[in-house]
Amino acid sequence: MQQAVSRLQVKGSAVTAVTTKPTDxxxxxxxxxxxxxQAVSAGRYGKAPAEGVRNTRAYxxxxxxxxxxxxxxxxxxxxALQASGFVKKRGG
Known part of the structure; x- marks a missing residue:
């Protein structure tokens, strides 16, 4: 019911359903x-340290x-893709 209500939009005194395109x-x-x-390339995370890179948030x-x-x-x-048949397993 909450999902149905969340798709409603109130305009004045009329209530109309809002259609949302499902995402993939x-x-x-x-x-x-x-x-x-793109964020990494633009420098958002800076450069990796000379030591301890595996301790960084980015890593x-x-x-x-x-x-x-x-x-x-x-x-x-x-x-999941292999189990569904979209991707083949390597080596047999």
Whole structure:
């Protein structure tokens, strides 16, 4: 019911439904990754330190992104695409 109410828009005394286009999570992810790459290139995160780069927030986020995309865990995007038949497993 809350979802239905959230799609309503009040104009004067009349209530009309607002249609929203459903988003595509894969398209949203691609857009976010491209925005992230642009932010890094533009210097948002500065330069990596000479030592201890793996302790930086940027590196930790990259490691999480990498794991979410193609990690060995069943919850990764790669594994989900493979299970659905969109991506083939390498080596058999």
């Amino acid at each position: 999570p894969l398209t949203d992810a691609l857009t976010a990754i491209r925005a992230g790459a 930790k986020l990259w490691a999480q992104l990498f794991d979410a995309m193609q990690g060995e865990a069943e919850g990764s995007l790669l594994r």
